[in-house]
Amino acid sequence: MNITAPPMSIDEIKSVIQGPGDVEWRYEMRRECQEILPGLWLGPFVASKSLETLQLLGITHIVCIRDAKEAFSVRPRFEQHFRYMTLDVEDNEEQNLIRLFPGAKAFIDTAISQGGRVLVHCNGGISLSPAFVVMFVMQFYQISWEDALHLVQNRRYCISPNGGFLTQIKEYEAIYKANLAVAAYPAAQRTVSRRKRADEDDDEDSNRYFQSLWTRCRNTHNCHLIYSDDDRKRALVSTDQDPDPNAMET
Incomplete structure (x- = not known):
């Protein structure tokens, strides 16, 4: 009181x-x-x-x-x-x-x-x-x-x-x-701020995960990771094999 x-x-x-x-x-x-x-x-x-x-x-x-x-x-x-x-x-x-x-x-x-x-x-x-x-x-x-x-x-x-x-x-x-x-400070605003910080933390964790995965892949398999905003995780595309001589160059 x-x-x-x-x-x-x-x-x-x-x-x-x-x-x-x-x-x-x-x-x-x-x-x-x-x-x-x-x-x-x-x-x-x-x-x-x-x-x-x-x-x-x-x-x-x-x-x-x-x-x-x-x-x-x-x-x-x-x-x-x-x-x-x-x-x-x-x-x-x-x-x-x-x-x-x-x-x-x-x-x-x-x-x-x-x-x-x-x-x-x-x-x-x-x-x-x-x-x-x-x-x-x-x-x-x-x-x-x-x-x-x-x-x-x-x-x-x-x-x-x-x-x-x-x-x-x-x-x-x-x-x-x-x-x-x-x-x-309005309670609702504090809640939004906490939620925003939590979302930012999730994004940070996600970015760290993909960065770690990419580094591991590059060091061990000579791979690169392809992902987009809609589908963050896709298959790892290997570059260990020689490229197809018949493939079209762009």
Whole structure:
């Protein structure tokens, strides 16, 4: 399941990217979570430690992304109240996020489609969890990685994915657009293309067969193979015997 935003005009998309203009960012807001798009919140681990706050926001699902070394402290706290997905990663530029993203996206898609609200957090909510959210926003609105990054930054000003994560965010734009192109390609046309390729493969196999047969014949019997489009395979005509002196020359 892939949830996406309803079709929007260019002006509507620009407005969404810009975000609310009446929010004055304060340093203390780094320790809070912010709503990035309807049903999706982003923040630090500390925001996931307040049961009262989570319930007040209507959170139903939580994606906990943590460095494996932080597992003793950054962990689900209220499993009896919320559904959790926990991802153990390495918070460094070498960590492959694209490989982990589809599972996280499926979890978020399912939650939002069922009317739930999802909080995505890492320890600080600065680099790791924002990278996941930027990729999600990019595909949800079908926008460029730059626009998705600006959209998230305009709601949580303090985010700053590291260089490695930023590179993967850029790469993911090409991946999701390729998937969209494949999905949009008419199924009937794909079937015709496959059939055409199969026919071409059959012709290739046939040509290879006749070429092999001709080579064998020529090397062993000094023959030549005669065939036409209507009757590809005819008798081998031997040239081992001397020609009939009485035959007419043409």
